Amino acid sequence: MSNFAQIFDAMRNTPMNDWVGGSDPETVGNASANVMRRLLPLNGNSKVLDFGCGIGRVLAALKKDGPDPKNIVGMDIMPPVIDFCNQHLKPNLTNTTFELVNDKNDHYDHFIETNAGKTREALSSQYQDYFTDGCAFSVFTHVTKHDFAGLLKFISSMMVPGGRFLMTCFELNEFSRYMIEHQQTIFPLANKAWWEGGQILVGDANDPLAFIAFDRSLVEKLVWDAGLAISKVEYGCWMGGGIGSSLQDVMICTKLPTLLEKDKIKFTPLVSREAIAGR
Template sequence: MRLTARRIYYYPVDLCDTILRKREDMIPPKGMVFIGSGDFKKQGLHLMDLLIKYARLKPDGQVLDIGCGIGRLAVPLTGYLNKKGSYEGFDIVKKGIDWCNKHISSRFPNFRFLHIDLKNDLYNLQTDNEAKHFVFPYRDKLFDCIVLTSVFTHMIPEDVDNYLGQIARVMKPEGKCLVTFFLLNPAIEKQMQEGKAKFDFCHRHKGYSLMDKKVKEANIAFDESYLSAMLDKNGLKAEAIHYGGWSGVEPNPLDFQDVIILTVK
């Protein structure tokens, strides 16, 4: 319903852009974009810059984009990765994957997209397949760079735990993973209590908090200590944490969400 409403809302704009040929070939119609907000192209370039600067992505790197959506990161990477580089992306929303295969993979064969049918309260209720059992369809120690933006903010702990184990398996020993979270610590909780944070995760559970108790995967925040233990269990560590703009604790944030750089222990 949410995706359909977006298509209807943006239909006049998308139709106009098509008739006037105002939209670039690898930029999807606004009505099809189901993740994030703001300028699709600008956000993709920003994310690529973060990967180059903080995850040390090289033009010949092997990239895995978990929750790749409708190609927000893939599009700018087509102009950065060379023929020795490769990109693999998967997502649970089939329409996004179909669009990427038609508009990106058809031009760049080293860019591949997979639809993975997994249940999620926010994006996919048409299956009973659970993320906690999902095995990434890639061999061990394959990727130099793994990225997840606004993915773990919509996944419950047992699903995140499985994904972290899979990330540790498929990432090269010297590889890096850039992942975004909503993190909770005493300073951030103080911001929420004083009404200074943009979000309020008021429904407390052991190790994590929800924004909406009825739609638990709408937005989820993790206690830093809880997440640290989960990382350690799966053979990962946080090389760096950059707090995002949502909480207000960092005056010059890299992004709206908290950005963590993970490495293999």
């Protein structure tokens, strides 16, 4: 039996798989890793951050079928999931480490008794401008606006200039708002509530961080305030109407790159319209 078969079996056998979303961990991991392969420029020199890694479904699936990055670091706030990763993944996967973050999240705090992890500040200086690529699957779908802003700044501080960070979220835009209004979304949102003048939607007012969606303009602002810019979006099928390949919306945020000298820019020459017209 390969290491990966053992790793995914250990995931199947732990109740923590349900803490991070449930379903078969290998299937979920494969789907997420495929999204990364398609949208991030990964190769053997990549240094990858898996932010909110949970039990490591995504990074294990990425390592299984490659490309095998130079380094992967998984970070999470729940001590039991980091213990699981250190016990089942770290000894079997090369160039893979895990960091416990000393942080809070109302949706996960009941799984945290004590947290002796590193602060955001400590990790930010340890990994300053380090990661070429990053991902956060199903993390920004469970955080407050305050944390959305703070976590993006934290993650951005650890990315190299020009580095790409993939996050999933639920975006409120004309289409998704229309579908929500007409009850077409694939989540029932039966007890939903609108916050901040309609800028934020929580799917269940009694458990706001189980599903939280943010207006596109708000996400753009929070991303930009963190020194990043949205450079690609793939919408998810959550909003109904048969669009999207993934469940959640996938956004690539690029950290603002170091600017080039004018003579280093490879310009694309424009076709002369006068020459075409034979003048």
